[in-house]
Amino acid sequence: MEIQDIISSGLLELYAAGIASESETRQVEEWVTLYPEVATELKEIMIGIESYATANAMVPSPDVKEKIFARINTKESGKVIPIQSAADNEFQQIGNYPYWKMVAAASILLLIGSIALNIFTYNKFSNADQNLLALRETFDSIQGKNLEMEADMTVVHSKYSMPVSLKGLEAAPDAAAKIFWMQNTGEVFIDPSNLPDAPAGKQYQLWAIVDGKPVDAGMILTSKKGDKYRIQKMKTFGKAEAFAVTLEPEKGNPTPQGPMFVMGKM
Amino acid sequence: MEVIQKYDEDELVLLLQRQDQHAFSYLYDNYAPALNGVIFRLVEDKALSEDILQEAFVKIWNNFSSYDPAKGRLFTWMMNLTRNLTIDALRSKGYKKQSKISGDENSVNNLTDAGTGIDKFDAMGIRKQLGNLKPDQQKVIDLAYFGGFTQEEISKEIGIPLGTVKTRMRTAILELRKMLKYT
Numbered sequence: 001m002e003i004q005d006i007i008s009s010g011l012l013e014l015y016a017a018g019i020a021s022e023s024e025t026r027q028v029e030e031w032v033t034l035y036p037e038v039a040t041e042l043k044e045i046m047i048g049i050e051s052y053a054t055a056n057a058m059v060p061s062p063d064v065k066e067k068i069f070a071r072i073n074t075k076e077s078g079k080v081i082p083i084q085s086a087a088d089n090e091f092q093q094i095g096n097y098p099y100w101k102m103v104a105a106a107s108i109l110l111l112i113g114s115i116a117l118n119i120f121t122y123n124k125f126s127n128a129d130q131n132l133l134a135l136r137e138t139f140d141s142i143q144g145k146n147l148e149m150e151a152d153m154t155v156v157h158s159k160y161s162m163p164v165s166l167k168g169l170e171a172a173p174d175a176a177a178k179i180f181w182m183q184n185t186g187e188v189f190i191d192p193s194n195l196p197d198a199p200a201g202k203q204y205q206l207w208a209i210v211d212g213k214p215v216d217a218g219m220i221l222t223s224k225k226g227d228k229y230r231i232q233k234m235k236t237f238g239k240a241e242a243f244a245v246t247l248e249p250e251k252g253n254p255t256p257q258g259p260m261f262v263m264g265k266m
Numbered sequence: 267m268e269v270i271q272k273y274d275e276d277e278l279v280l281l282l283q284r285q286d287q288h289a290f291s292y293l294y295d296n297y298a299p300a301l302n303g304v305i306f307r308l309v310e311d312k313a314l315s316e317d318i319l320q321e322a323f324v325k326i327w328n329n330f331s332s333y334d335p336a337k338g339r340l341f342t343w344m345m346n347l348t349r350n351l352t353i354d355a356l357r358s359k360g361y362k363k364q365s366k367i368s369g370d371e372n373s374v375n376n377l378t379d380a381g382t383g384i385d386k387f388d389a390m391g392i393r394k395q396l397g398n399l400k401p402d403q404q405k406v407i408d409l410a411y412f413g414g415f416t417q418e419e420i421s422k423e424i425g426i427p428l429g430t431v432k433t434r435m436r437t438a439i440l441e442l443r444k445m446l447k448y449t
Contacts, residue, residue, distance in 0.1 A: 010432030013439045016338070017410040018346040019417055029337055046339040048443040050300070052407060053345060057299035058306050064316050065294055068323045069287070 016045040152231040160184040166262035188234040205248045208240040307412035322348040403438035
């Protein structure tokens with residue numbers, strides 16, 4: 001059959017209109033693969049019919065499209081996915097995941113992200129908390145020292161305080177101590193910073209010389225670390241001529257018996 | 267039919283094979299009115315034709331892999347799918363196609379009347395040109411295309427020999443193509 005005969009047979013038109021019989025359909029499909037001119041002609045015919053249908057078109061209600069998309073998006077299976085390359089399949093499957101699966105996947109991702117963030121935040125919080133505790137301890141100890149210092153300075157600064165320097169004697173020429181005697185109240189404070197460390201089992205004792213006789217003025221704390229350097233309150237005297245420190249056994253003696261370390265007159 | 271993005275048919279087919287929903291949306295916007303018109307001509311019921319249109323597009327989406335571009339244009343494939351679906355729907359609903367065939371000349375004229383729905387969509391001025399088709403030409407296209415009639419049924423309906431359906435169809439479509447060129 002000549003190409004021109006095929007074209008003018010009318011079979012292409014029947015085929016395009018979808019009313020060709022089975023054998024005619026097979027025949028046309030064979031011609032189309034054999035002769036490019038026939039394929040072109042068929043395409044022209046189809047475009048002609050297409051335009052005819054377009055001319056008779058009728059716009060459907062807007063909700064039809066919504067319904068269609070709702071259906072293709074909720075449909076989980078039942079569609080034929082052509083076997084293509086693995087990459088293509090993957091692409092299609094992503095596009096076809098049902099809505100709830102996407103939501104579930106997204107939720108899990110969010111949850112994991114949230115947990116990770118929580119752990120991270122908790123670690124940061126713990127670190128910050130520990131740092132804060134350490135800082136607070138440091139602050140407390142500094143504040144404690146500061147308070148002690150302030151108490152000491154109150155004694156030193158008081159307008160009634162009369163300082164008395166106790167100079168080192170034979171037993172310890174380098175030793176020294178300071179007495180602060182409150183003229184208004186008679187309170188006595190001692191700053192023993194420059195006394196040498198008392199040996200184990202011994203303790204310094206302060207004496208006030210009143211009317212030529214030594215009177216016990218109290219034990220000086222040196223055993224507890226830190227206390228040694230602090231100004232400490234001793235016994236109160238209305239009057240005294242001098243002050244002296246001797247080294248006595250712990251708990252002290254009623255009268256001085258040990259070596260005298262420092263002494264100073266009022 | 268305003269479209270933001272335009273695809274040529276090859277692109278459209280490729281994207282639809284990959285189940286691209288944007289392409290499907292474009293396909294719907296461009297072809298749904300024409301297909302709806304075809305269905306309406308067969309069922310003559312607006313609600314029913316939209317139901318069938320919905321079925322048709324879901325089927326087009328799900329069965330797109332069975333479309334072979336080598337065998338014809340995309341629209342032709344969709345058109346045939348839609349028409350078969352419509353005929354099935356009519357049969358299942360107890361419609362009798364026989365009644366239409368046995369009708370007189372008027373029933374055929376009804377199919378070709380400007381009638382319901384068509385006026386809503388005046389595509390590219392082709393509609394005006396259709397009036398220039400000879401009635402027997404228009405009738406053969408309508409019966410085949412909008413009526414879902416077989417060659418034998420058309421032959422009986424118009425009262426022409428079976429072999430003549432082919433030639434009549436050819437002259438009608440040639441006429442149609444001629445018009446398109448001058449539109």
